[in-house]
Amino acid sequence: MLTKIFGSAVFGVEATTITVEVNVAVGVGYHLVGLPDNAIKESNYRIAAALQNNGYKIPGKKITINMAPADLRKEGSAYDLTLAVGILAASGQIKSDSIANYIIMGELSLDGSLQPIKGALPIAFRACEEGFTKFILPEQNAREAAVVEGIEVYGVRNIKEVIAHFDGKEVLQRTIVDHQEEFYSKLDMPEHDFADVKGQESIKRCMEIAAAGGHNIILIGPPGSGKTMLAKRLPSILPPMTLNEAVETTKIHSVAGRTDNSGLMVRRPFRSPHHTISDVALVGGGTYPQPGEISLSHNGVLFLDELPEFKRSVLEVMRQPLEDREVTISRAKFTVTYPSSFMLVASMNPSPGGYFNDPDAPVTSSPAEMQRYLGKISGPLLDRIDIHIEVTPVPFEKLSDSRRGEGSAEIRKRVTAARELQSQRFRETRNTHYNAQMSTRQIREFCALDDASLNLLKNAMERLNLSARAYDRILKVARTIADLDQAANISGNHISEAIQYRSLDRDGWLA
Template sequence: MLIKTFGSAVQGVNAYTITVEVNVGAGTKYYVVGLPDNAIKEGEQRIDSALKHYNYRMPRQKVVVNMAPADIRKEGSAYDLTIALGILSSSGQMESGKLSDYIIMGELSLDGSLRPLKGVLPIAIQARKEGFKGIILPEQNAREAAIVNNLEVIGVSNLQEAVEFLDGRRAIEPTTVNTREIFDNTADQYAADFADVQGQENIKRALEIAAAGGHNVIMIGPPGAGKTMLAKRLPSILPPLSLFEALETTKIHSVAGKLGTAASLLSTRPFRSPHHTISDVALVGGGSVPQPGEISLSHNGVLFLDELPEFKRTVLEVMRQPLEERRVTISRARTSIDFPANFMLIASMNPCPCGYYNHPDKECVCGPGIVQRYLNKVSGPLLDRIDLHVEVTPVTFDQMTSTRKSEESSTIRERVVDAREVQRVRFEGFDTIHSNAMMPSQMVKEICRINEAGITLLKTAMERLGLSARAYDRILKVSRTIADLAKSEEIKIEHLAEAIQYRSLDREGWAG
């Protein structure tokens, strides 16, 4: 008897439906066709053991399982429950009436219990899109799937519960989640706040500018100056996530298996801080089954690279294209997958191997040329994509012991949101440009016009400070953001002067 059940496969951050056809007939042996991988083929033993545990029988006949479309490779153990229910129905051990109403997914243990899955959110979205009544899956994943409205989410803990539900012998209340309420209640709840930071007012100002314009930042300073502490607080001043951005970010984390069983929706901007020993594949994504990397996990948030020169050169260079295109393309022989990667890059580094070059109190012990060689570990093309270069100096004792309360992140965020609204109106007619940092060169000339006094100042600065040609566009973009924060339609000379300060690494002779 031929029975059809439905599962789902995740490719990139999207899912597509898999039709699992099961036929039990005359003959012997168990066959799985339709390009299954070893995990699916090995499922025969798991299914057999799970069925016996609940006093069902594995048919001692010819069992053919076809996974369509047959020209796409199927991977993973999440089809165990789909196939098991198809076998029970095809062999007459359960009713088949409701099988076609649901997407069914779950990995079986030998005792018939279900293990949690990855990528449940895109599966649920696709199920609703294709008109399925609901989805049957492990109860640990039910809250995640329930983010999708107008879809019946049935969480089950074992094979027996799934069979009894489909047979009508057990009533299971669908899992429901009020997505809007969760989003509103948990949005912008950050553990770290700029109010905790004493001193470093110039660095806070630079990070505010970066947040307002979507600019990438590199902080250069000695150990213990507060670079990491400041970077961790950057998400708290970024504009709040919209519900669409939250769903998009949650999909990526779902595919990567980074959501906990109690989590349902990411409502705060992600902050990712990979170790400097990370590989290029782990950073940008990839693998035999392409998975999102750290730059995609930081989509709509912040990617922090601490001790930038310590990262392998190849790792840093693979970021150049994603920084420009805001997405990553993983190409394989049979397919090409896109992962979104719209993130802010925040990097930090010591000015030299010992860490004390240009330190106000401690002497640098690095030999001649060592400082320049250390800085040269970071390539010019990568620095070209970083708008703000900020020198971080250590906090004095008086600043650390001051009782003066620092400005809270919520206050800074209000100014950032106002500046982003100006940019939203400015770039309303452009689909791929949402902030000043995204402007191409030709647009910079039109939008970042400066008067004669500004041209003179910029020319003088470039000549006296030895600024490179690549600094020109960056200075204009940053000055446009500073003007937006000041609610000024024109870029004034003081905005330009402040932007020039943020090009430390472009100055000739900065490292001797």
């Protein structure tokens, strides 16, 4: 008897429906074809034990299983439940009248219980697009998949529940998630708050500007000055994610198996990899490509602490994703693309010893040592960071002040208002959503200066020996400062403030 049952394979952040054809005929043998990997080839042992421990068995006949399309490689243990139900249906041990309406996925334990799978959300989207009406998967992934409207999601704990459902002995309970309510109920719950930061008003201002324009930022200062503390609070002042952004972000984390059965992700991700990370772990890849840290920080923040300690090769592979906002991983037989639109926040000490060229510091370094240390960061990478700011230690008077500073909620209101202006400005442009993404042509169009501001910028570049690459960056940041002021045009004050945020471009900064 031949039975067709449906599963799904995930490539990148998209899914492809897999048709599993199970044929039970006279003879002996178990044949699994269709480019399965080792995890799928071993599934017959897990299936046999799971069925035996629940009162069923693999029939002693010739079983041929084809996973179509046969030229597409399938990987992972998530097809265990698909294959087990197909075998039971083809051998007549369960009814299979309505089985064609279902996508079925899940990894089996030897006792028949189900383990969570990766990629439940993109699988649910694809199933809905292709007209499937029902999706059976492990209970741990049910809330994630239930975000998709138009498909009934059933979370199960054991294969017995699936068998009883098809035999009509038990009705599975549908998982229903009001994703609109869940999304909006969690928007204003920042984990960290800027109100906890003592002093550092100028740095907080920088972070506000960076958040408002989506600018990459680097913090330079000695140990204990608050660089990491400030960076961790940046997501709390970024504009709330839209529903589309939340779905995009959740899909990436679903593919990586990091959703934790929480439904939609509504907080912007904050990723902080250690400096020993490899280039593959950062950008994604591997034998079976998985998203890297820059994709997991999509629509959020990627924080690289102690930037010069990262291997140069690791930092250099970020250059293309910072420009294109996506990562393409190519293999001989396929190519996958992961989105990677993130804000880069980096921090570093100004020298190997960690302190500025201060004779009273515990550890001092010569200007040559400091320059050599900074030289570990390439010019092209530094060119993609709009804001450079020096962070100085907080004095005792500020640390001991019991008054709370301005909270993240107040700052976020100003940031959100500035982002709304940018959304209107770039509404006709497909790939530009905020100021940091402006092209040269857009800079000329939206960052026009009057004569006084132009002269100010010219004098500053000449007197401070600013590099040519600083010109566009200053204009972008000035446009964001003007947006925070709700100003239609860039003024001299906006240019003056933006010039302050190019520390590393100043000739003789370390002299």
